[in-house]
Amino acid sequence: MKTAMLTHADCLTHVTPEGHPERVARLEHVLHTLEPLDVNRVTAPMAADDDILRIHPPSYLEELRRALPAEGQVALDGDTWVSPGSLNAAFRGAGAAVRAVDMVLGGEAPNAFAAVRPPGHHAETDTPMGFCLFGNAALAAKHALDHHGLSRVAVVDFDVHHGNGTQDLLWDEKRALLITSQQIPLFPGTGRADETGAYDTILNIPLPPGSDGALMRQEYQDKAFPRLRAFKPELIIISAGFDAHADDPLANLEWQTEDFAWITAELCVLADELCDGRVVSTLEGGYDLHALSASVLAHLQELMKAAK
Numbered sequence: 262m263k264t265a266m267l268t269h270a271d272c273l274t275h276v277t278p279e280g281h282p283e284r285v286a287r288l289e290h291v292l293h294t295l296e297p298l299d300v301n302r303v304t305a306p307m308a309a310d311d312d313i314l315r316i317h318p319p320s321y322l323e324e325l326r327r328a329l330p331a332e333g334q335v336a337l338d339g340d341t342w343v344s345p346g347s348l349n350a351a352f353r354g355a356g357a358a359v360r361a362v363d364m365v366l367g368g369e370a371p372n373a374f375a376a377v378r379p380p381g382h383h384a385e386t387d388t389p390m391g392f393c394l395f396g397n398a399a400l401a402a403k404h405a406l407d408h409h410g411l412s413r414v415a416v417v418d419f420d421v422h423h424g425n426g427t428q429d430l431l432w433d434e435k436r437a438l439l440i441t442s443q444q445i446p447l448f449p450g451t452g453r454a455d456e457t458g459a460y461d462t463i464l465n466i467p468l469p470p471g472s473d474g475a476l477m478r479q480e481y482q483d484k485a486f487p488r489l490r491a492f493k494p495e496l497i498i499i500s501a502g503f504d505a506h507a508d509d510p511l512a513n514l515e516w517q518t519e520d521f522a523w524i525t526a527e528l529c530v531l532a533d534e535l536c537d538g539r540v541v542s543t544l545e546g547g548y549d550l551h552a553l554s555a556s557v558l559a560h561l562q563e564l565m566k567a568a569k
């Protein structure tokens with residue numbers, strides 16, 4: 262069976278102001294780069310309101326709908342903008358995460374990647390933040406737990422920024438293990454090692470500015486992989502951000518494209534060992550078009566190698 266790749270043209274209708282790093286061209290460039298791949302291409306559905314309400318309160322949805330402009334763009338905070346197409350894009354992103362979980366748990370795909378934007382891991386329970394509107398990775402986790410009845414899921418977030426939103430949404434969810442590595446200091450300012458969740462199911466791995474893929478590999482081998490093995494997840498969800506790349510303009514880590522291939526391959530090996538290879542990955546950050554596309558390609562190629 263082939264790796265599933267979920268996306269939708271609506272994700273290109275979320276338009277940010279000129280010069281904003283989280284721009285339409287990111288996904289255009291990624292989709293163009295992935296065109297030759299032999300994957301199962303799936304049109305991402307809209308998430309239902311009930312899906313979103315697994316992680317965000319009704320008032321949050323109402324506020325987003327009220328904030329949506331008829332034309333142009335409006336800022337929800339200094340970083341996070343919405344245009345007329347933004348909610349459709351966000352509903353497709355969340356829908357892709359939900360559908361990806363359905364496919365992988367339903368035996369329709371061995372693993373899956375959601376090529377979507379806006380990203381999701383900074384969106385907190387009732388606060389949009391850091392370019393993000395809905396917490397896609399946390400939603401995938403809750404959907405797997407509450408809809409499919411899994412007992413344990415893991416979320417691994419290797420975006421260079423702390424997945425504060427995912428941490429907020431899963432803080433008191435003892436059935437979910439969240440492992441998140443991030444450059445510190447950097448936006449959003451959280452993600453210290455002593456942030457461990459209400460039930461000690463959150464592992465934060467801070468990485469110093471200027472550190473490279475060798476340190477990341479060591480940290481994952483020493484800290485992340487033993488936690489995953491001990492937790493025994495039935496599904497591994499990846500918050501796949503590629504802004505730890507050395508060429509990325511928003512951060513100061515020195516990972517290379519091969520490092521993203523390595524972490525993906527290692528997580529697939531662990532998934533094989535722990536949960537029949539079941540991996541759902543969703544796109545987060547990555548702001549240098551070439552580094553982003555090359556790294557997403559490497560990520561997909563590892564998922565495809567692991568597919569069976």
Ligand SMILES: [Zn+2]
Nearest residue numbers: 420422504546
């Ligand atoms: Zn990021």
